[in-house]
Amino acid sequence: MTQETWRKYSEWPLVGAAFLFLAAYSILVIYEPPAPYAAILNWVMWLTWIVFGLDYLVKLALAPHRGRWFVRHPMDLLMVVVPVARPLRLLRPFTLRQVMARSPGLAIRTRVMAYVIASALILIYTVALSVLSSEKSAPNANITTMGDSLWWATVTITTIGYGDYYPVTVPGRWAAAALMVGGFAVLSMVTAAVSSWLVESVSAATAARIKPSEVSTSEELARLTAQIEQLHARLAANPEAAHDDDGRHGGMQDGAAR
Incomplete structure (x- = not known):
């Protein structure tokens, strides 16, 4: 079995595992269910960890160059080591390379913007859950409610940062740092998409202004070319007339010289 074959059959089961983890983690943090239900939710989270761990080990074993694959795929390791990173697996079937493939300019920008918005929403929600889990009992x-945590995560990822809410625990601050880095990445992609749209709009407007003059020049060249071809055709059909014309022209020049 190759790595591509494994990825083909494991992609959507891993998306389902990521969704189960996010649902179990959300219920556990937000609603704080009693012990029997909390134990079940913890088992679900452990099961997703086993699934992600097995997926990582299989991919590493099937990689042609294991050291190179290990270095080039840190996100796969992050989803195994850091539990709150597992919901990012929901975006993996729609990688940015696939989003940008075989699409015209406008479609690429539309898909990239949709991908960025989805990434930002998942990042905001998962970090808000993580911060609430660390902060609510500190x-x-x-930050003691999910509403407060979502508000804090939203203003943080947009780099507004009112300062009315902030984490006080070490895990919460690490989560805040990760969210800030993610916010810069999201804003950079949005800025790149907008810049691309502006450049294309200006180029289209410039081309629209230049096109009429280019058309008129092309028509004039075509007209002159047609006239020259007609003249050549007439000369080829009646070479004696061309010789007489040359003689008369030469006689006129001699008379003028005298």
Whole structure:
């Protein structure tokens, strides 16, 4: 079995595992269910960890160059080591390379914007869950509800940062740092898409202004070419007339010289 074959059959089951993890983690953090239900949810989260771990080991074993694959795929390892990164697997079937493949300019920008928005929403929600899990029981914490955590995550990823809510625990601050980095990446992609649209719009407007003059020049060249071809055809059909014309022209020049 090759790595591509394994990826083909494991992609959507891993998306399902990521969704199960996100659902179980959300219920566990937001609603704090009693012990029997909490134990079931913890088992679901452990099961998803086993699934992601097996997927990583199989891909590493099937890689032609394991060291190179290990270096070039840090996100796969991150989803095994860091639980809150597993929901990012929901985006893996729609990688940015696939989003941009075989599409015209406008379609690429539309798909990239949709991909960026989906990435931002998943990042905001998962980091908000992680921060709430760390903060809600901490002394002097001001992020104690999911609403507060979502508000904080939204203003943080957009680099607004009112400062009315902030994490006080070490895990919460690490999550905040990851969210800030993600926010810069999201804004960079949005800026690139908008810049591409502006450049294409200006190029289209410039081409629209230049096109009429190019058309008139092309028509004039075509007209002159047709006249020259007609003249050549007439000369080829009546070479004696051309010789007489040359003689008369030469006689006129001699008379003028005298």
